[in-house]
Amino acid sequence: MRPSRLLLILAIALLLVTCVVALMPVDAGFAIQVAWGGLAAVAVIDLLLSRTGRSVAVDHDVPAQIFVGTSAPATFTLTSRRGALPKGLDVRFDLDDALEVGDFTGPNGAIAESSVADVPLYCTARGTFTFSRMWLKWPSKFGLFDIISRKKIDETVKGVPNIQPVLSGQITTQVQAQLYGVKSTSVRGEGSEFHQLRDFTAGMDPRMIDWKRSARHGGLVARETHAERNHQIIMCVDNGYLMREVIDGLPKIDRAINGALATTWAAGLGGDLVGFYSFDSRPRLYLPPAPGRAAFNRIRMEAASLEYNSVESNHTLALAHLNGQLNRRSMIVVFSDFVDQITAELLVENLAVLSRHHLLMFVALRDPSLERTVNPEDPSLGNVAMAVSAAQIHRERQIVLDQLRRLGVVCLDIEPDKLTPELVSAYLDIKAREMI
Known part of the structure; x- marks a missing residue:
């Protein structure tokens, strides 16, 4: 219980009246006492009649x-x-x-x-x-x-971590339609696994004709292949202070974990092995690749326990440690970020080393507020100055991403709300083209 604004106003007003009367040459003490007593009586009655x-x-x-x-x-x-x-x-x-x-x-x-x-x-x-x-x-x-x-x-x-796309069946439908649906795929990789032989019909790729078996069979026979399975997929999450930046109400690290879990589920449906790796100033958690569905719950549990760190990431130590853990060619999905071109030099150098033996996908989250700052609605002097600085940051960011693309790294620089569908689509495209 506390005095309301009305009671305070009445008390202050009565106090002012009391002060004024005290300064005047009149005897109004009894009236003032009655006024204060009446206010006190009303307050007591109010308390007695009110709900507790x-x-x-x-x-x-x-x-x-x-x-x-x-x-x-x-x-x-x-x-x-x-x-x-x-x-x-x-x-x-x-x-x-x-x-x-x-x-x-x-x-x-x-x-x-x-x-x-x-x-x-x-x-x-x-x-x-x-x-x-x-x-x-x-x-x-x-x-x-x-x-x-x-x-x-x-x-x-x-x-x-948010796994709503998994629970809703959205990713399952997307993966099964892409990998197992009835479709015509014109892109063929060099590592396709043999599936079966079938009679050659019009419309099939002539390059798939098995001439030796056709001669033995007495008719044209084509080799039917399917995409390789059991690839190693590593979800590599940077947990440094840059990933604590909040974009649209959520830290980058949490958006990265959500996207990594969605891709883990998609890789499990695709028959691949998925591992998890986190780092900040030094290497932290490493989970060896395991069948995707079996690995999903463990990765989800470990990712949920990651603490929010405020230290600078050491990409050299972390990526070198990861390279030593892998004994076969893998697809490494790196969730990280950088401030400018200078601070990204070590990141580019270490990704270049990894890209010699592995397929790399670099995922960075684009800040929508940066785009709005580059194109301000109000062309005032302060907004123009901020737009020039934001445009410089945007150019340096594009330079770093272009360097990575020239190294053969698949780069995704996307807005936060589009991360999960774009990442799963990129994985399916890589798998269909057999780039791993």
Whole structure:
């Protein structure tokens, strides 16, 4: 309970009147005493007639886990033990910074015998967070006090990597349609595995005719092949301070983990082996390649436990360590970032070394705010100066990516919301072309 604004205004006004009367040569002490006594009496009566905090009960249903970057409904049921719920009810919550709560909206403005409200609970980081208290506030009968009630929640909410594209079947449909659907593929790699022989028909590639078997068979016979399986795919995640940058409400590292898990699931459907590697100032976790579906849960668990680090990444040590762990040609998907052309020199050099023996895909997240800064809507002097600096950063970024492309590295510089579909599509394209 605390004094309301109305009570404070009345008290200050009465105090000013008291001061003025005290300075005047009149005897109004009795009237002042009556005024203060009347205000006190009204305040006491207001408290006696008002609802207490115990008259409102709260039941809650808070989700145990939330995908990072998404929201889940938390259900709260307010029940009045005496009549309708108080008018002017306001709700606030005590919770960790990584959790955000939407507006509390109940039916009929939460004025009823019982009110049930679904509040969107948004998670912006991985980890375990506390949803501790719920605060209720409503005005007293005469509006002289704010009645405040604290309700204990004490629930823990886990922020976990977002695997909604996997659970929805979106990636499964995309992979099965691409790899196993009925289609005509004109691009053939040098490492296609033999599948079977079949009679040559019009429209088939003449280069697939097996002339020796055709002579033995007495008719044209073509070799039918399918894409190689059991490739090694390594998800290499940079966990340095640059990956902690928040883009559209979510750190880069979390977007990288979400994309890596989606690609892990796609690779499992494609019959490939998937491993996981993380680094910052030194090499950290390394999970050897395993069958994709079997590796998915383990990679998801280990990726969810990665801490947010504030150290500078050592690409030389990390990529050299990874190169020593691999004993066969692999596809390495590197999730990292750089500030400018100078700081990216070591990154380019080490990726060049890896690209001699492995197929590399470099994934960088483009900041949409940088694009908006380059093309400002308001051409003021300050905005033009910022646009020039942003354009310089954009040019240096393109120079580094062009250097990587000349080395044979597949580069993806995409916006955050397009990362998962673009990454899975790039993997399927590489697999179809048998570039690994």
